[in-house]
Amino acid sequence: MSEPLKVGLIGTGSISRQHLPGYQLRPDEVQLSAVCDLREDAARAFAAEAGVNEVYTDARAMLEQSDVDAVDICTIHDTHAELAIAAAQAGKHVLLEKPMAISLDECRAILEATDQAGVTFMVAQHLRHVPSYMALRQCVRAGELGRIWAARCDTFLTAALDDGRQPIAPRSGWWGFDGKRGGGGVVTMLSVHHLDLMRYFVGEVARVDARAWRGHPSFTNEAEDRAVATLEFSNGAIGHLTASFSSRAPWSFQIMLMGEHGAAWTPPPDNPSPLMAHRAPAVIASVERDGPDGFQGAQSFQPLETDTFNLPSADPYINEIQHFARCCADGGEPISSGRDNIETMKIVFGVYESARSGTPVELSQL
Numbered sequence: 001m002s003e004p005l006k007v008g009l010i011g012t013g014s015i016s017r018q019h020l021p022g023y024q025l026r027p028d029e030v031q032l033s034a035v036c037d038l039r040e041d042a043a044r045a046f047a048a049e050a051g052v053n054e055v056y057t058d059a060r061a062m063l064e065q066s067d068v069d070a071v072d073i074c075t076i077h078d079t080h081a082e083l084a085i086a087a088a089q090a091g092k093h094v095l096l097e098k099p100m101a102i103s104l105d106e107c108r109a110i111l112e113a114t115d116q117a118g119v120t121f122m123v124a125q126h127l128r129h130v131p132s133y134m135a136l137r138q139c140v141r142a143g144e145l146g147r148i149w150a151a152r153c154d155t156f157l158t159a160a161l162d163d164g165r166q167p168i169a170p171r172s173g174w175w176g177f178d179g180k181r182g183g184g185g186v187v188t189m190l191s192v193h194h195l196d197l198m199r200y201f202v203g204e205v206a207r208v209d210a211r212a213w214r215g216h217p218s219f220t221n222e223a224e225d226r227a228v229a230t231l232e233f234s235n236g237a238i239g240h241l242t243a244s245f246s247s248r249a250p251w252s253f254q255i256m257l258m259g260e261h262g263a264a265w266t267p268p269p270d271n272p273s274p275l276m277a278h279r280a281p282a283v284i285a286s287v288e289r290d291g292p293d294g295f296q297g298a299q300s301f302q303p304l305e306t307d308t309f310n311l312p313s314a315d316p317y318i319n320e321i322q323h324f325a326r327c328c329a330d331g332g333e334p335i336s337s338g339r340d341n342i343e344t345m346k347i348v349f350g351v352y353e354s355a356r357s358g359t360p361v362e363l364s365q366l
């Protein structure tokens with residue numbers, strides 16, 4: 001039997017807790033064997049919880065001294081490129097939290113470094129591992145919805161209000177409100193998930209026309225608290241994104257696909273936490289699924305079959321880590337490889353460029 005993939009986790013903040021079960025499910029295939037955080041107390045607390053003995057406060061020391069095969073980078077956006085490149089140069093496979101980096105130049109530099117090192121590189125777009133989204137993609141690809149002509153997504157999370165309250169910010173002065181550290185605001189932090197899903201379901205985007213709102217008192221360094229964008233897909237479909245970190249609106253991460261023979265939707269779950277709202281299961285209605293009485297409005301929407309994928313879990317974070325480990329083991333291309341994900345990042349930076357210039361942006365020009 002082959003050795004398990006040994007992973008060093010860099011950054012033991014909020015998302016690392018979601019990653020941990022992915023390393024505990026099948027330790028004979030993938031396991032955490034080192035932990036690193038600039039904050040020693042946080043690194044030690046996480047290591048104790050994870051049952052890991054090797055603890056570092058300097059990622060470069062971990063890369064030099066530990067015999068990990070791979071790293072899982074869960075740090076602030078402006079550190080992604082430096083850490084991913086250092087890991088690749090040390091010959092480690094790289095799992096990197098979204099967004100890939102804070103500029104397209106940085107994204108390209110990571111791609112070049114991981115290509116040169118010949119390591120596996122995957123961006124952690126966990127929504128691609130939600131079982132019902134995998135099933136929906138299969139239906140779309142099989143043509144069940146017919147030609148997709150429109151796609152819509154909302155990303156609303158009330159993080160900062162105009163009265164100064166910051167309902168979900170983990171602390172005041174949170175880096176997620178800082179355009180320098182985050183590389184932007186709501187679009188890089190949240191909408192990147194949904195822009196990636198739009199590509200996953202519909203295909204590549206050719207052109208973006210966007211507006212963004214900046215200057216909210218909780219946000220610094222040009223971070224936008226709101227944005228809207230129209231996306232023109234290469235296949236002719238039109239997409240729409242509405243994103244807000246600051247509106248008095250219900251949390252919403254809803255996606256809708258409209259096809260010539262059907263539609264799919266992720267209805268808002270009752271009383272969701274942000275993490276659960278994020279991955280509301282998709283439902284579908286189509287000509288193929290109509291009963292003898294034909295389309296029956298909302299009653300026609302059905303959950304998608306998901307037990308055909310032989311997935312390790314219903315939890316997308318577990319599935320993404322297991323997928324990464326499999327790709328490292330067999331040399332397969334991850335479903336959100338760097339090469340794939342840079343196309344998502346072009347949409348993100350296309351949104352910013354269009355909002356800045358006030359004109360549509362051709363993504364092939366970026």
Ligand SMILES: NC(=O)c1ccc[n+]([C@@H]2O[C@H](COP(=O)([O-])OP(=O)(O)OC[C@H]3O[C@@H](n4cnc5c(N)ncnc54)[C@H](O)[C@@H]3O)[C@@H](O)[C@H]2O)c1
Pocket residue numbers: 010011012013014015016036037038039042057058059074075076077079097098099124126189
């Ligand atoms: N996929 C999702 O659902 C999801 C949800 C939340 C966050 N994220 C992403 O995860 C990443 C981390 O976000 P978070 O909310 O966990 O942030 P966080 O602020 O809670 O944690 C970041 C941690 O990284 C540490 N750190 C920063 N620079 C470091 C360095 N150079 N070396 C070692 N440690 C360092 C910090 O001390 C901190 O403990 C971001 O890319 C974010 O967008 C993804």
